[in-house]
Amino acid sequence: MRFYNTLTKQIEEFKSIKPNYVGFYTCGPTVYHYAHIGNMRNYIGHDILEKTLEYLGYEVKRVMNITDVGHLSGDSDIGEDKMVQSAIKENKSVMEIAKFYTDAFFEDFKKLNCDMPDIIEPATNLIDFYIEIISDLLDKKIAYKSGGNIYFDISKASNYYALTNHNQNELLVGVRDDVELDKNKKNPGDFVLWFTKSKFKDQELKWDSPFGVGYPGWHMECSGISIKYLGEYLDIHGGGVDNIFPHHTNEIAQSEAYLGHKWCNYWFHNEFLNDESGKMSKSKGKILTVSTLESLGYNPLAFRFMCLNSHYRKQLVFSFSNLDSSVNQYNKLINKINSIKDDGILLEDLFDLYNKKFIDYISDDLNTANAISLIYDILKDDKVNNHTKLELIKNFDKVLSLNLITQTTKNENHEYIMKKIEERNEAKKNKNFELADKIRDDLKNDGIILLDTREGTTYKIEG
Ligand code: AMP
Numbered sequence: 332m333r334f335y336n337t338l339t340k341q342i343e344e345f346k347s348i349k350p351n352y353v354g355f356y357t358c359g360p361t362v363y364h365y366a367h368i369g370n371m372r373n374y375i376g377h378d379i380l381e382k383t384l385e386y387l388g389y390e391v392k393r394v395m396n397i398t399d400v401g402h403l404s405g406d407s408d409i410g411e412d413k414m415v416q417s418a419i420k421e422n423k424s425v426m427e428i429a430k431f432y433t434d435a436f437f438e439d440f441k442k443l444n445c446d447m448p449d450i451i452e453p454a455t456n457l458i459d460f461y462i463e464i465i466s467d468l469l470d471k472k473i474a475y476k477s478g479g480n481i482y483f484d485i486s487k488a489s490n491y492y493a494l495t496n497h498n499q500n501e502l503l504v505g506v507r508d509d510v511e512l513d514k515n516k517k518n519p520g521d522f523v524l525w526f527t528k529s530k531f532k533d534q535e536l537k538w539d540s541p542f543g544v545g546y547p548g549w550h551m552e553c554s555g556i557s558i559k560y561l562g563e564y565l566d567i568h569g570g571g572v573d574n575i576f577p578h579h580t581n582e583i584a585q586s587e588a589y590l591g592h593k594w595c596n597y598w599f600h601n602e603f604l605n606d607e608s609g610k611m612s613k614s615k616g617k618i619l620t621v622s623t624l625e626s627l628g629y630n631p632l633a634f635r636f637m638c639l640n641s642h643y644r645k646q647l648v649f650s651f652s653n654l655d656s657s658v659n660q661y662n663k664l665i666n667k668i669n670s671i672k673d674d675g676i677l678l679e680d681l682f683d684l685y686n687k688k689f690i691d692y693i694s695d696d697l698n699t700a701n702a703i704s705l706i707y708d709i710l711k712d713d714k715v716n717n718h719t720k721l722e723l724i725k726n727f728d729k730v731l732s733l734n735l736i737t738q739t740t741k742n743e744n745h746e747y748i749m750k751k752i753e754e755r756n757e758a759k760k761n762k763n764f765e766l767a768d769k770i771r772d773d774l775k776n777d778g779i780i781l782l783d784t785r786e787g788t789t790y791k792i793e794g
């Protein structure tokens with residue numbers, strides 16, 4: 332199994348710390364708003380990695396946080412707490428906001444057939460542990476108190492810029508606003524571990540601590556939750572590419588300073604889903620969710636199919652016309668699989684041959700697009716009998732999770748097609764040829780080809 336490790340900047344053979352076991356941490360959503368389909372692309376990528384490891388025989392323990400405190404509107408300690416801003420806007424308490432958007436997130440997560448992580452932990456549940464870590468960093472003089480807040484001194488980190496491709500000066504451009512805003516920092520790149528004095532205007536959630544009443548900085552939760560549930564040595568930690576800096580960079584700095592040794596071996600990052608105007612972002616306001624797609628008549632799994640047909644490390648541009656063509660491809664594939672009658676015995680040699688190809692593709696930095704095209708090869712291969720075809724597809728779907736066997740498209744239903752044929756006949760009789768053509772084209776888009784014969788109209792499923 333090989334995938335791209337952001338830490339070493341190369342595709343690497345994966346070696347777990349313990350045999351056949353993987354500790355895998357995923358940065359969860361900030362629950363101040365709905366998660367958009369860009370966020371969900373990131374979680375589909377994580378789901379594929381987890382299921383690939385499981386397909387290869389690893390037991391995976393997956394942990395995810397829910398950010399319900401401390402994530403400010405700017406990632407570098409700029410602005411106000413996003414949760415607080417949302418609570419004020421919606422006239423609710425922070426906890427009400429957190430519950431509402433957490434539930435909405437997991438509803439969409441499940442619609443995409445993403446497996447629930449073994450442990451899901453809201454940031455606000457482990458405050459005592461963050462205080463313990465921060466106290467330790469203060470004792471070690473790696474953290475300092477300034478202007479009431481506690482900061483991490485990045486000059487004390489052994490290799491602070493290890494994860495990012497940027498150099499220090501470039502990064503400082505990114506945090507320049509911060510430099511102007513926060514005069515308490517010794518180095519412009521230092522980051523907050525605990526807020527007390529600043530960022531306190533309307534802060535609703537705050538806790539007592541040896542450093543004063545306050546709340547943790549954003550990065551602390553992922554170090555704390557990960558170490559608590561996955562131990563001092565972590566196999567894989569992942570997120571979107573925007574998490575590389577500052578979030579994951581700061582997580583590494585504080586975790587390794589606390590633990591006194593290297594913490595995580597593999598860093599896994601997913602590229603963005605963009606719209607025409609660039610990166611999809613919650614803060615842009617109007618956002619597209621999986622549930623919205625569903626209410627527009629789209630099967631969420633057609634969106635998953637669209638994501639899996641592109642590589643997770645390439646940016647993907649979302650448009651409804653792209654989604655429409657994914658829907659067509661997905662429906663055609665489903666119709667084709669549905670038309671296979673399960674007969675024959677398992678042809679083990681062919682099963683092993685194609686299963687090995689599948690493993691080669693997904694183990695090659697998660698090449699899901701090739702894995703999907705392999706299904707088309709199998710469907711076309713006359714040497715493979717129906718039973719073996721279905722068994723292969725059933726197995727591949729443990730990773731792809733596209734309901735390849737169980738899904739039915741509405742148009743695969745015989746009665747539905749016959750009804751449409753009648754409607755078309757009626758339209759032709761009324762000389763409404765535009766409608767008649769539309770009915771034929773709509774069915775064609777779903778992979779159903781109408782055949783006008785002397786005996787009347789029949790149909791075939793496109794192969
Ligand atoms: P947030 O809820 O903003 O903390 O984001 C949740 C996850 O979604 C993070 O890991 C981000 O890196 C990721 N993410 C945010 N925007 C996008 C996007 N447009 N495409 C893909 N992933 C994204």
Ligand code: ZN
Nearest residue numbers: 358359553578
């Ligand atoms: Zn995180």
